Amino acid sequence: YQPKLAKEIVSLAFDNDVKTVVIGLPRNMDGSYGYRCDECKSLGEAISNINAELNICFEDERLTTVMAHNVLSENNVRGKKRKDTVDAVSAVMILQSYLDKNK
Structure with a gap:
C-alpha cells in the first residue's frame, strides 16, 4: 500500500461523513490469501492508524x-x-x- 493513498482515503471519508471503508480483498479462487491480500490488509491497517474511528471491512472481490x-x-x-x-x-x-x- 501507499501511505499517501491511506491519507487520501481518510480525507475523503472525513469530507463525506463516511463511517465505513470497504476494501476489496483479492483472494485466490480456492479462497486462500495471496500477497495482494496482504497489501490490502496493510492499507486497511494504515487507514485505521490514521483514523481509528473508521470501520474497515474487507469484501471478497473474486x-x-x-x-x-x-x-x-x-x-x-x-x-x-x-x-x-x-x-x-x-x-x-x-x-x-x-x-x-x-x-
Whole structure:
C-alpha cells in the first residue's frame, strides 16, 4: 500500500461523513490469501492508524472483474472506454456485495 493513498482515503471519508471503508480483498479462487491480500490488509491497517474511528471491512472481490467485463459487453462498451471503466464497475460490485450482506 501507499501511505499517501491511506491519507487520501481518510480525507475523503472525513469530507463525506463516511463511517465505513470497504476494501476489496483479492483472494485466490480456492479462497486462500495471496500477497495482494496482504497489501490490502496493510492499507486497511494504515487507514485505521490514521483514523481509528473508521470501520474497515474487507469484501471478497473474486470474479468481480470478470462480471464487470460481462456487464460492459452486454452494454456494448468497447475499447479505451471499457478499459477506463472496468475497475469502477468492479468497485460498484464489491460495494453492492457488502451492502447486500449487511442490510
